[in-house]
Amino acid sequence: MKRETCKVLVIGAGPGGYVCAIRAGQLGLDTIVVEEKTPGGTCLNVGCIPSKALIHAAEEFHIATRFAAPNDLGITASAPEIDLGQTMAWKDGIVKRLTGGVGGLLKKAKVRTVYGRANLIDGKTVDVDSPDGPVRISAENIVIATGSRPQAIPTLPFGGDILSSTEALSLTRVPGRLSIVGGGYIGLEIGTAMAKLGAKVTVVEAASRILPQYDADLTRPVLKRLEHLGVTVLADARADGHSDGVLTVTTAEGQTAIPSDKNLVTVGRAPVTDGFGLEGLGLTMTGRFVDVDAQCRTSMQGVYAIGDVTGDPMLAHRAMAQGTLVAEVIAGESRSWDKRAIPAVCFTDPEIVTVGSLPDGSTNQAVAMFPFAGNGRAMTLGRDDGFVRVVFDKTTELVTGIQAVGVGVSEMAGEFALALEMAATVTDIAETIHAHPTLGETVQEAALKGLGRALHI
Template structure:
């Protein structure tokens, strides 16, 4: 097989890798991308997209079930619904397939050469790829490592049989009668909530003292309330010890040291993700590491000249949109452009019920950094649009410097607040002040008005509260 030479080689076609390759192609850079599986990576194939499809299906099913039970104030009733999860999964797979095709088409349009197979470094400029037709050698002036991450496996609960990761959870064809979720972070609660809405009896095990420990308690309280409404049992300060000998239950050590047995048809382990740093020849390189992650500089440059790393393999926050921003930036740097990106405005969204959005600093984080702050918080219980959607739970909160009113953080929890993430990020990225948001005319009636009202509140003259 003839060797390939190129200016840019991207290893991994996840969100960061394929965006990097497409942008490089647009800039006229001779680009090759290597991917062993389908384009789109974890996010498109077995993560963000399929999980949101499942969450939407669960919401629709629960809404109809409530109508059938007469548990709604809208005066609407209907027959008892039924759920065919295999059909739901087929619909989800159709969406994923269309997006796979879209990514492939965009790579082709940008004249990026795609090599299917597993890449392994020979040295800092040479990679060999095991393809279906034989060994392919690729030599590149610049290389981007975008190998992503995989679910963390617990030694006491190896994946297999009833023990599943998020990947298997998104391929189930039947709703498990009893589902135990190990890990009360965003992945566990997103999927656990979805299956609870579809009829599973769900128990969540979290080792720390509360669910979603990376978010402040004010944001997570509405989520905890909703879990109780869904009859999801949450055990905090508890640790999974392993499967019972019978294989149909999980042994759990509770916070007071007792061991209990939780019957389970499936045990979903969601205790985090680890970077893929093995199997692609890391040992052939001399890269500085930050623990298990590849250390990078401001331009995603590793400790070896001409080698960049982006996305989950470089550490937290392990978010698809962070990887995309890094990938676009690296492509432009390789093309000779001067580029930086503003890390302050990376949004984080938790698609629980209700949803959570955070951008920038929380009040506590700002104070810990020595900043005196003004805080404005507006509840959705006072927002007309939220009320008409039965979405009164939650609020929008703005955190600004007390001296010049520069907005340093924005948080929200509520129904559908993920769609406010762009406005929040734009405000922080552009250096908006409280007066900018307060003086912007927001359409009425929308949930976005809560953003304006929170700024008005921080300035001391909230109008609707």
């Protein structure tokens, strides 16, 4: 058995793991990262990046389809067609470039990469079943960054025509009829894209409405757009099973049969905490997640955990921030988790961004909203649905939350998060000059409205 030693051993080269390894390497720490498949993890290989590529291609196709009919812009085009196999090849090319880039960054930081399945022997030792034979790695510090996997449900086990998001992002043909079980952001992102590509989409959601983690004001424009795209949404519904091309669903009205060529199950993600010996360490757990402190330390000295295995929110950018923190902690820097805000983006149509607190009806909370219908840039883009909303304290004017729903609002997430991290007041935002004409003006306009000084509404 080949033997290696290092200061830092990272298990998993997803967004959290590879960022942790790169930062550790930059800090001069002897670092090894173990990855079973390809650098980049779920996000880069079968999640964030592939889904956004599909969303973009679907939107382009949808626009071309619209131009094949009479339209306000006066553009005439022939009826478009799409070769989804070619689209997926283009997507795969992007993924390959990015994964190659990650590999290059790891090498630049002098991080050693060992490919294969890791198995924890104890809190200092990991065995890897690599293509070149078994490797035993002894490390002073171990970072668990194994991520998460799609959550299955007993009535619809993955396989055949029952797809997880991974398989859905590799389809080479647009399904004629697609049922989506789970009306969260993953299902709606893929479902919206498929509807734009021509699939007949039905969404089955157990809660009373789609995207239940957001308030109804934010989700209403998304629901309206789904209806416009011909997507059927069944709320308060349960998927009972699939057989012979039919999905059986129970609603308040009783049981119904939905013809489905493919069925996408998106009911959440489960942390990957099994299959690599983690249970043998006896770490303190919070439910199914690894319990960590403000420095991402687990209950065992020298063992850290970052990303999806540590709980919600399961977001790549949270994992990256945790990875940076852990590398700096191991290097001896005084660091702890002190983030005021983590933006969350739902790439539906229209997009949703939330940062910080939502309106809760408390007496000292103020809420100001400005609609995109009052924004010139939104009008010139042909999409003025949605709004920007600022939540702040009535007494101190401290901004505690910012949300938006609209086309392209994902690019505002950084401004929203920065405002909260810098402890901005509503006056700070109102007095910040925003470029005209831009969608970002709505942030300033919402703040002005909160101060009773609205100009364009």
